[in-house]
Amino acid sequence: MKFNTGKELIKLCNDLEHSIYEVMILRECELSGKSKHEIINEMHSSYDIMKQAVKSGVTKDIISISGLTGGDAKKIFENSASIHGPVCGAFMKKAMAYSMGVLEVNASMGKIVAAPTAGSSGIIPGAFIALQEEYNLHDEKLIKALFTASGVGLLISKNATVAGAEGGCQAETGSAAAMAAAGIVELMGGSPEEALHAAAIALKNILGLVCDPIAGLVESPCEKRNGLGVSNALISAEMVLCGVTSIIPFDEVVEAMYKVGRSLPFELKETALGGLAATPTGKNIKIQIFGDE
Ligand code: SF4
DSSP, rough: OOOSSSHHHHHHHHHHHOHHHHHHHHHHHHHHHOOOOHHHHHHHHHHHHHHHHHHHHHOOOOOOOSEEESSSHHHHHTTTTSSOOOSSSSSHHHHHHHHHHHHHHHTTTTTOOOOOOOOTHHHHHHHHHHHHHHTTOOOHHHHHHHHHHHHHHHHHHSSSOHHHHHHOOOOIIIIHHHHHHHHHHHHHHOOOHHHHHHHHHHHHHHHOOOBOGGGGOOOTTTHHHHHHHHHHHHHHHHHTTOOOOOOOHHHHHHHHHHHHHHSGGGGBTTEEEEEEGHHHHHHHHHHHHHHHO
């Protein structure tokens, strides 16, 4: 199961008449020497951790170690402060709360699945668990979608980066949204080609986003970017499932993302020296947390 590009992955899928998730499961079996059953069980464990993080994130009173974030996911989930119905619809609001809840769990040193990173760990669970509840889907389907998502993450890691320190936030939350979008498309019956169209669209939507965490902590703006990322994933998948395609092919979008990331100044790549981290408020927050160093 060797492939280095999206084009090669699609060819493999077409030659074998497999979905991306089937190719990814077989690849894992080959690489690890484990059985299909073992590989699927391991993914199941990851999905259970995602579910637990979502549940904690929207039901517990979480405050991060720094005190910078916490309580927003629960606020959105409970709708406690809203005087009107949801602007984005109940489903999107739930997905948003779930994704943000995972980031709050991460910031309070709770257990999450870094898919692909801790800073972007809310997007896949937010989208998948909200979809599972909406359509009453069996876990098995979501496990398959996680393998699809992993295929996209693998391709981006091989040909670009998923690290904010190397490629900016586009590489983290953009990749997570691309992974989630592809997983949703296959989950909802789309083809491997369509899954990569959705991944390409999600990545394009966020191209150029810088990494500028306040006080250098993976909290803000990270949490809200996960809320945005989940909507990016769902919207990109929706476009493709309605027949829309990405004008620029997936592989070229990944290459463009990498080039954009490399051309970003170091201040905008997780150093907390630029962007929101360098605003007067961002600097003040850093002093409040760490003192005047
Ligand atoms: S701002 Fe930086 S640390 Fe935060 S999610 Fe984006 S890439 Fe990760």
